[in-house]
Amino acid sequence: MVEQKDKIIFPEDAPVEYREDIKGWVYDGHYYGKDERAARWAGSTHSRCVACGEAAVKCYTLCPCCSEKRHKDRYAKMPSRRLTQADEMVYSHTHDEWIPTEDIDEYCELHGCSEKDLMLETTKPVMWSDVIFNSIEDVCRQDWPEDVEPPADIEKAFDELTKVVNACRDHPAWWTHGGESVEPLDEDD
Numbered sequence: 001m002v003e004q005k006d007k008i009i010f011p012e013d014a015p016v017e018y019r020e021d022i023k024g025w026v027y028d029g030h031y032y033g034k035d036e037r038a039a040r041w042a043g044s045t046h047s048r049c050v051a052c053g054e055a056a057v058k059c060y061t062l063c064p065c066c067s068e069k070r071h072k073d074r075y076a077k078m079p080s081r082r083l084t085q086a087d088e089m090v091y092s093h094t095h096d097e098w099i100p101t102e103d104i105d106e107y108c109e110l111h112g113c114s115e116k117d118l119m120l121e122t123t124k125p126v127m128w129s130d131v132i133f134n135s136i137e138d139v140c141r142q143d144w145p146e147d148v149e150p151p152a153d154i155e156k157a158f159d160e161l162t163k164v165v166n167a168c169r170d171h172p173a174w175w176t177h178g179g180e181s182v183e184p185l186d187e188d189d
């Protein structure tokens with residue numbers, strides 16, 4: 001590679017050439033045939049943002065600024081509501097983190113920001129009862145001939161494990177996006 005690391009080369013500036021003798025596009029010794037676009041793509045370090053024309057990371061259609069703006073626009077269009085007691089977890093769009101609702105104030109203090117800065121979104125819990133099976137034994141038995149009975153020790157272990165699993169059923173396994181923006185409690189904060 002001849003170019004310097006930090007230099008921005010757009011596809012239209014890529015050092016490619018069309019060679020008449022071999023009837024095709026060449027970049028850095030590689031032949032791209034009639035595919036000028038592929039040659040320029042290979043010879044570029046960045047692409048152009050489709051919204052503003054500034055440099056975008058290769059493979060991305062938007063530059064960091066436009067990408068952030070689009071993210072904010074989408075967030076602004078979400079329905080908005082206040083958090084209630086039932087909201088155990090929120091998601092921060094600016095920090096890309098899941099934050100327990102009771103820790104929001106502490107999180108803000110730690111990061112020197114306001115609740116508004118976090119661009120919080122409500123979340124929905126996915127319960128263990130949604131993702132685990134009714135009985136471990138049922139799952140194992142699927143592959144057994146019907147008349148096979150496990151030894152008593154294994155039977156007992158199945159029961160115990162099922163009991164442990166069942167005790168977790170009402171707990172959230174993880175969280176997914178709720179699709180609503182969180183209205184900060186204090187707008188002036």
Ligand SMILES: [Zn+2]
Nearest residue numbers: 049052063066
């Ligand atoms: Zn842009």
